[in-house]
């Protein structure tokens with residue numbers, strides 16, 4: 001693994017001062033610089049709006065005149081608060097416009113100062129506003145930390161293999177380091193990216209995901225970097241693009257291996273310079289975005305075959321998180337399955353509380369080519385189908401349970417196209433028999449009793465559904481040691497799902 005820069009150098013406090021009088025701007029600039037506070041000075045509303053948009057971090061404090069030739073300080077106040085609720089705004093006003101100042105207070109200004117004022121007065125007020133802003137920021141950070149304790153987050157890292165992933169996530173989440181997350185489809189790459197974002201001080205900011213292979217090259221460029229009005233046919237309005245929309249937050253470039261070559265160069269520039277150039281724009285615009293990338297491709301071989309730029313690969317691969325496939329995460333399948341069952345039971349309003357041992361064993365033996373996503377979908381279906389308090393073998397798909405595929409769907413309502421009644425009833429019978437066998441621990445006499453049929457009748461029905469055991473097993477009925485057979489779709493018996501699949 002590459003070395004990881006774990007700390008970000010502290011940046012000096014930077015505030016925005018807006019006034020159309022150059023002398024006043026200069027006085028404040030000098031006074032604040034003496035306090036170690038950097039000032040971005042703007043002569044009017046338009047310049048202020050640009051500064052608010054383009055500064056990589058939101059300003060903790062904005063000091064603005066109220067009445068300016070090109071607009072009102074209230075517009076600046078609204079835009080600043082929209083960018084970050086932690087930005088405090090002080091308005092400067094002539095005595096004649098105190099009413100306006102009170103209006104600004106109602107709209108969220110921290111305080112106002114009447115002109116003329118002494119720089120010391122403004123600085124004293126600014127210090128208090130900056131303190132409040134830093135408390136608000138700290139609150140945002142704490143809220144992000146609390147959200148990390150939510151169970152949905154914790155369960156990502158249940159198995160030992162994922163414990164190692166958790167350790168890396170914990171270490172690098174608070175940094176700005178670029179991370180490449182690799183793993184088969186459905187292993188949880190996006191979830192890990194989300195955890196990195198949620199555990200950083202960017203948590204209150206956007207987390208945006210783009211699938212790099214989803215759009216044609218020209219559209220993808222504008223999707224990522226934005227465009228100016230009229231930059232190309234159809235560009236009726238200006239678009240910020242993903243990087244600027246996520247300003248202050250995190251961008252996940254999903255399927256980064258699919259990014260067209262021309263855009264790979266542009267992405268490299270974003271990573272190196274932290275600037276984007278929208279399509280049709282003359283100048284580059286600074287952005288403050290943490291870049292995470294994910295792929296299920298073998299990027300190293302793409303680099304060797306010159307399909308992926310080596311320099312970009314190095315930039316993205318500063319830290320690498322490799323997610324193991326679900327089949328290599330012992331313990332996770334059961335834990336995740338139980339968790340999904342509880343979740344879907346809740347969502348679907350069903351009284352299903354867990355899985356039978358047989359069902360868990362079958363899940364454990366299955367290879368899950370679609371990883372966690374496949375397990376999640378499987379559990380949703382199983383909960384929807386389940387008629388008892390636990391998910392049994394019969395509720396799992398045939399490829400997992402080893403039981404023959406259903407000849408007919410389970411129906412509770414007649415579909416518009418009609419149905420074959422015999423088949424539907426047969427399916428209901430098959431499921432009830434499997435459940436009875438499960439509940440009776442495989443003892444057929446007890447299962448027959450549960451179903452209100454004779455042993456002979458049950459044996460006939462087992463044979464009909466291809467669920468019969470060897471005749472030799474019949475002798476064992478009395479001591480209850482028979483395990484339901486696991487026939488294949490063709491009715492052949494297999495020893496057990498685990499053996500059959502390993």
Ligand SMILES: Nc1ncnc2c1ncn2[C@@H]1O[C@H](COP(=O)(O)OP(=O)(O)OP(=O)(O)O)[C@@H](O)[C@H]1O
Nearest residue numbers: 155156184185186187188189190191296372373376
């Ligand atoms: N540890 C986990 N706990 C709960 N749900 C999970 C976990 N890991 C993944 N999932 C769920 O599995 C599904 C797939 O996860 P995700 O989209 O993160 O995978 P991915 O690797 O990004 O997939 P792809 O490569 O196809 O984009 C999601 O619905 C996600 O919520």
